[in-house]
Amino acid sequence: MAAAAAATAAAKGNGGGGGRAGAGDASGTRKKKGPGPLATAYLVIYNVVMTAGWLVIAVGLVRAYLAKGSYHSLYYSIEKPLKFFQTGALLEILHCAIGIVPSSVVLTSFQVMSRVFLIWAVTHSVKEVQSEDSVLLFVIAWTITEIIRYSFYTFSLLNHLPYLIKWARYTLFIVLYPMGVSGELLTIYAALPFVRQAGLYSISLPNKYNFSFDYYAFLILIMISYIPIFPQLYFHMIHQRRKILSHTEEHKKFE
Amino acid sequence: MSLLIPEKISLSSASSSPGRCPFPTAEYPEVEILDAKTREKLCFLDKVEPHATIAEIKNLFTKTHPQWYPARQSLRLDPKGKSLKDEDVLQKLPVGTTATLYFRDLGAQISWVTVFLTEYAGPLFIYLLFYFRVPFIYGHKYDFTSSRHTVVHLACICHSFHYVKRLLETLFVHRFSHGTMPLRNIFKNCTYYWGFAAWMAYYINHPLYTPPTYGAQQVKLALAIFVICQLGNFSIHMALRDLRPAGSKTRKIPYPTKNPFTWLFLLVSCPNYTYEVGSWIGFAIMTQCLPVALFSLVGFTQMTIWAKGKHRSYLKEFRDYPPLRMPIIPFLL
Numbered sequence: 001m002a003a004a005a006a007a008t009a010a011a012k013g014n015g016g017g018g019g020r021a022g023a024g025d026a027s028g029t030r031k032k033k034g035p036g037p038l039a040t041a042y043l044v045i046y047n048v049v050m051t052a053g054w055l056v057i058a059v060g061l062v063r064a065y066l067a068k069g070s071y072h073s074l075y076y077s078i079e080k081p082l083k084f085f086q087t088g089a090l091l092e093i094l095h096c097a098i099g100i101v102p103s104s105v106v107l108t109s110f111q112v113m114s115r116v117f118l119i120w121a122v123t124h125s126v127k128e129v130q131s132e133d134s135v136l137l138f139v140i141a142w143t144i145t146e147i148i149r150y151s152f153y154t155f156s157l158l159n160h161l162p163y164l165i166k167w168a169r170y171t172l173f174i175v176l177y178p179m180g181v182s183g184e185l186l187t188i189y190a191a192l193p194f195v196r197q198a199g200l201y202s203i204s205l206p207n208k209y210n211f212s213f214d215y216y217a218f219l220i221l222i223m224i225s226y227i228p229i230f231p232q233l234y235f236h237m238i239h240q241r242r243k244i245l246s247h248t249e250e251h252k253k254f255e
Numbered sequence: 256m257s258l259l260i261p262e263k264i265s266l267s268s269a270s271s272s273p274g275r276c277p278f279p280t281a282e283y284p285e286v287e288i289l290d291a292k293t294r295e296k297l298c299f300l301d302k303v304e305p306h307a308t309i310a311e312i313k314n315l316f317t318k319t320h321p322q323w324y325p326a327r328q329s330l331r332l333d334p335k336g337k338s339l340k341d342e343d344v345l346q347k348l349p350v351g352t353t354a355t356l357y358f359r360d361l362g363a364q365i366s367w368v369t370v371f372l373t374e375y376a377g378p379l380f381i382y383l384l385f386y387f388r389v390p391f392i393y394g395h396k397y398d399f400t401s402s403r404h405t406v407v408h409l410a411c412i413c414h415s416f417h418y419v420k421r422l423l424e425t426l427f428v429h430r431f432s433h434g435t436m437p438l439r440n441i442f443k444n445c446t447y448y449w450g451f452a453a454w455m456a457y458y459i460n461h462p463l464y465t466p467p468t469y470g471a472q473q474v475k476l477a478l479a480i481f482v483i484c485q486l487g488n489f490s491i492h493m494a495l496r497d498l499r500p501a502g503s504k505t506r507k508i509p510y511p512t513k514n515p516f517t518w519l520f521l522l523v524s525c526p527n528y529t530y531e532v533g534s535w536i537g538f539a540i541m542t543q544c545l546p547v548a549l550f551s552l553v554g555f556t557q558m559t560i561w562a563k564g565k566h567r568s569y570l571k572e573f574r575d576y577p578p579l580r581m582p583i584i585p586f587l588l
Binding site: 211212 | 458461464465542543544545
């Protein structure tokens with residue numbers, strides 16, 4: 001769902017690096033204001049850096065696979081850049097808040113925080129799941145999605161968006177979403193017994209703040225929340241795809 | 256004024272539109288109502304009194320589209336503009352002989368009073384379920400037992416008093432500007448109030464509840480804060496009520512009265528919110544319960560947003576608005 005939310009937010013012309021997306025950003029009637037020249041320059045740099053960062057992760061995965069000869073436990077090879085670049089995406093919330101990116105702060109926060117949650121509160125915190133294959137599943141999904149998303153924004157900001165990138169962003173999600181969601185859910189599920197055992201991030205009564213929190217139950221609630229949220233995001237993307245890709249087809253006819 | 260037969264017929268001119276306005280033709284201002292999004296002609300009124308109000312036009316519109324009762328109609332001069340008020344008079348608006356109004360459906364509406372009563376009755380009742388330790392909440396050995404801590408009983412009295420006060424104020428004190436709000440608000444609001452009430456009540460009335468660290472001293476201080484703020488909040492509600500005659504929607508600058516609690520108006524636009532936050536801070540100190548503190552924080556955030564909005568509209572409407580006043584916290588916020 002972190003994967004799904006990211007791509008959806010992206011599809012709404014939204015998400016961290018997006019400035020005016022130019023042609024094909026069919027989000028209905030919107031003021032063509034866009035960020036100023038300084039903000040645009042900053043956003044281009046931001047999106048280029050993020051594209052590069054996720055490319056580093058992609059290359060890291062491939063090299064590790066070739067070196068090890070298997071696809072197990074590749075997380076350790078890309079742990080640091082993954083943490084760095086995914087956490088860096090928190091800046092995107094700031095971009096929305098200060099208005100240089102025309103997206104909803106709430107939606108972007110939700111999207112970024114869910115990613116950051118998976119990385120830090122699940123994968124990092126529960127060491128035992130780091131060797132799970134499910135981690136590779138969502139890392140690959142996120143990596144491909146983010147490389148495409150950030151390059152989409154870069155090109156949009158420069159008003160030169162290759163159709164291939166637009167196509168990729170609005171088509172690959174069909175496979176990457178379910179893949180990412182599966183990886184995320186399996187990872188959370190794998191973490192459960194260890195959370196229960198260690199009482200991780202949990203506090204029980206009695207205590208002087210008269211408060212209790214059961215992280216195990218919380219994780220289960222998170223997993224359940226995927227059920228209503230994922231289909232909504234997924235079908236929204238499908239809808240956007242029809243709108244945007246057919247819109248461009250018509251435009252091309254008249255050129 | 257001669258009665259001419261105009262070229263326009265009195266039936267709606269859009270062939271697809273089903274609106275049929277049963278008014279005879281005459282030389283009166285005409286009103287056409289278009290859908291703000293699709294620009295479809297929804298209704299054509301061609302005998303409208305010049306001094307008709309928007310409220311009256313809404314009633315006429317309902318006759319042809321009964322599913323859109325007046326409370327859910329938003330009529331405006333510009334499709335993206337602000338809604339016209341019910342009291343606005345047609346003649347005084349910047350329209351020609353044919354007024355074009357744009358219609359937006361506000362969705363199903365529910366009365367403010369209904370929403371308030373429902374959202375406040377919930378916490379009152381729910382808290383008591385936990386206080387009396389009704390079965391299936393805590394372990395079976397605790398069913399219908401009573402806490403041995405005085406503060407727990409005191410907290411129940413305070414919480415219940417607070418919501419009884421709110422219910423009574425809704426019925427007898429408040430004078431609402433709007434009759435209705437969107438229906439979905441009742442679900443949103445009730446989830447918030449009822450959810451937090453259950454969450455707080457669960458811990459305060461829990462068999463393993465830990466009383467405040469500084470004992471009776473802490474409870475006494477917190478109770479004092481709570482009581483003062485409740486009195487303050489009530490005083491402000493009464494003062495605001497007296498600003499507005501029954502049945503009217505007038506707005507005036509509120510000023511301090513003889514009641515010392517209202518002197519907070521000197522420093523703040525919305526002292527009712529100030530006192531409300533104060534009450535909940537008092538309750539949080541009294542119970543030393545983190546969920547209560549969180550509820551206070553969320554409430555404070557929402558009330559600050561409302562206070563800032565109210566403050567801004569006061570400033571816009573009144574040139575002579577006292578400059579010392581802040582929205583919710585004296586000198587700060």
